[in-house]
Amino acid sequence: xxxxxxxxxxxxxxxxxxxxxxxxxxxxxxxxxxxxxxxxxxxxxxxxxxxxxxxxxxxxxxxxxxxxxxxxxxxxxxxxxxxxxxxxxxxxxxxxxxxxxxxxxxxxxxxxxxxx
Amino acid sequence: xxxxxxxxxxxxxxxxxxxxxxxxxxxxxxxxxxxxxxxxxxxxxxxxxxxxxxxxxxxxxxxxxxxxxxxxxxxxxxxxxxxxxxxxxxxxxxxxxxxxxxxxxxxxxxxxxxxxx
Numbered sequence: 327x328x329x330x331x332x333x334x335x336x337x338x339x340x341x342x343x344x345x346x347x348x349x350x351x352x353x354x355x356x357x358x359x360x361x362x363x364x365x366x367x368x369x370x371x372x373x374x375x376x377x378x379x380x381x382x383x384x385x386x387x388x389x390x391x392x393x394x395x396x397x398x399x400x401x402x403x404x405x406x407x408x409x410x411x412x413x414x415x416x417x418x419x420x421x422x423x424x425x426x427x428x429x430x431x432x433x434x435x436x437x438x439x440x441x442x
Numbered sequence: 443x444x445x446x447x448x449x450x451x452x453x454x455x456x457x458x459x460x461x462x463x464x465x466x467x468x469x470x471x472x473x474x475x476x477x478x479x480x481x482x483x484x485x486x487x488x489x490x491x492x493x494x495x496x497x498x499x500x501x502x503x504x505x506x507x508x509x510x511x512x513x514x515x516x517x518x519x520x521x522x523x524x525x526x527x528x529x530x531x532x533x534x535x536x537x538x539x540x541x542x543x544x545x546x547x548x549x550x551x552x553x554x555x556x557x558x559x
Contacts, residue, residue, distance in 0.1 A: 330485075357545055369486070369531065369549040382538075382546050417485060421545060430476065431547060435485040 328352040330434035332418050338440045339408055347403045347437045349418030358401045359419040359431065360393065362386075369417065375401065408441045415439075444469045444536050448550035455522055455557055463517040463553045465532030470510050473535040476547065477506050477517050480529045490517070522557045529554050
């Protein structure tokens with residue numbers, strides 16, 4: 327069964343460093359998302375992406391964050407200058423079509439980001 | 443702003459019991475509602491999706507209901523098994539202005555379920 331994959335599974339970085347989290351969505355999906363979950367807190371929406379542009383973003387997704395689909399298979403989240411509070415599990419998700427009420431989002435296993 | 447709340451926060455039951463997990467949301471203008479399962483340190487597995495026009499959805503031992511007007515959904519698990527132990531998350535997809543939806547999900551905090559043998 328097709329699945330969303332994410333690399334790396336765990337990333338440790340120093341405060342102020344740039345990190346890139348990578349995702350490979352399900353191959354025929356058109357809509358892509360990033361969410362994050364700080365330990366012990368709710369899963370929070372960061373950004374949605376369709377047709378090579380951001381369709382919606384949350385207040386969390388400030389100028390330090392960017393997303394890109396550099397080729398036909400990868401979807402990346404870049405954090406330019408990491409802060410301690412960016413430590414979280416980051417989930418990538420994809421869906422076939424966001425325009426249908428039957429559309430299911432499929433989540434990857436997550437990347438645990440630890441900022442020291 | 444949509445808020446999603448799940449009760450109870452944790453539930454421990456003996457194997458074989460039927461159980462109900464509750465989810466409530468503050469804004470009834472939703473596109474659909476999804477129930478997910480999350481195992482410790484793992485990703486989210488979609489269990490059921492209910493469209494806003496539906497009342498319930500079933501998959502195996504799982505049955506989810508939706509009462510949009512009252513802002514409630516329940517997940518019923520029949521004949522629980524130790525393998526059902528996990529955190530169960532409810533997420534709503536709101537309608538944006540103009541009746542569209544870009545897919546953003548708003549999550550509850552989850553119910554931690556433990557089924558002991």
